[in-house]
Amino acid sequence: MLTISQLAAYAGVTVRAVRHYHAKGLLPEPERDQSGYRRYGAAAVVELVRIRILADAGVPLSRVRELLSAADPEFAQAVRDIDLRLRAEIRERQQHRERIARLASGESLALPPEAVAYLDRMRELGFGERLVDIERDSWILIAAQIPDEVGTFMAIKHAQIEHEPLRRLYLDIESMADCTHDDPRLPELADRVVVFIEAAAAVAHELETGVPEDYQVSDALAHLLDSAFCETFPWATRLLELLEERGWTGWTNIRRLTLPT
């Protein structure tokens, strides 16, 4: 008769594993000797080897129990199921490999390549780290929420920073990075923003396009982006208030305020 460690050695598993299989009901508990030790016969080695062969083929232990006593057709079905699962797991890993490869090459963690290009262009044009950071974070959020539309919005953004007057507005925003709520430049900035917005609205009206809906993100996302903006620049909250005084609300999706009657 064999002790548990001898049994385990014959089957090439650990003692702990054998006890685990007992607990799971894969291997029947053998007789005990007078001191309570488990005593195994050769048949137990055969059973244990069969368990390990299935387990080594990637069969989960819960199915091993069924399969040990399965007839051919159920066995074949189970094998198909397991093969499907293995294929799915392999595909999953392969997708993971592609993703981390992209993370490694694209230096920047969560951004599509066009966004990386945009941020680089911002740096070239003299934007500082504060504004680049908030833009990066914004694009991380946009890419996470509406990955398919990043391209569209990115094109708009690119056009904006290449448009010189608008770029100067942005640069001025950045130069105010550390100003306070009552900075006298804030009302002035609000005025300049309104000029831009109204000019754009007039052009849109002239072209009879109205406010192009396609260029608006969802309200929830717009609100989130506005929050991120306000978290980075505390004075932005005040700026939004000043804009509301001038009849405009929001920032990402800035729109004319509908006054309460």
Next chain:
Amino acid sequence: MLTISQLAAYAGVTVRAVRHYHAKGLLPEPERDQSGYRRYGAAAVVELVRIRILADAGVPLSRVRELLSAADPEFAQAVRDIDLRLRAEIRERQQHRERIARLASGESLALPPEAVAYLDRMRELGFGERLVDIERDSWILIAAQIPDEVGTFMAIKHAQIEHEPLRRLYLDIESMADCTHDDPRLPELADRVVVFIEAAAAVAHELETGVPEDYQVSDALAHLLDSAFCETFPWATRLLELLEERGWTGWTNIRRLTLPT
């Protein structure tokens, strides 16, 4: 400010996952409002999205923590490590697929194809299920212990059952399947076995090959196989005793008894 469920919705994860990341230290615990609710800013969404991007690329959460704040070289190293792990896991799954494919095709669970052929041949030659079963179990054990030598031993076995006198001996052994310890045919059987063994030994002596060591399995395996034999046929224990009286010990590795002086 966002509640935990809003945060989770923005990042496409569950509330439970967010709390899990807090517990793991991946995402800093935010301020609480006066009623103890967590309140998040937009920056938390960005952090959470970054966590998910890494996690979705198969990075274990424990490494995500390091990677979030890693500089480029460590990041690159970590990516290489993770890619290695993913490749290893894919290879593992592919081997699992091959193995279960073989299990499915080879009908018989733990046997190499030559063993399956051998068992089929036994059935053709009129051996019954009892003997085929013990042979199957024996070959499961042999294949598990010394897979590389199965071919060698299998060849011997094939030759043995094709040798007619020996085959008849085996068939007679099976016909005694249910006999008792004191069956009169047992001593007779023992005599016949000894005749065979001594003839084989004489031939070996004549050819000056001695007992061919290559054809012997390890003592431990031989003992295990003998045990399996005795478990299947209770009278086999008695047979081994009778053989010892006749100067031979063991069954799988039967050898001349060295008498105590």
Next chain:
DNA sequence: TGCCGCCCTGACCCAGCGTCAAGGTCAAGC
């Protein structure tokens, strides 16, 4: 005021064992 939905913490659950912990047993050497 009651109800519904959201929030909180704490705790158990899954696989497949590894790894103590605390104590009983066995064989061998002195």
Next chain:
DNA sequence: GCTTGACCTTGACGCTGGGTCAGGGCGGCA
């Protein structure tokens, strides 16, 4: 006969990445 070291027993906690209660505290709406 005593000690030592190896081996046996059960029980419990650990890992990953959360899911899923349970029990109780809030918030806003009719």
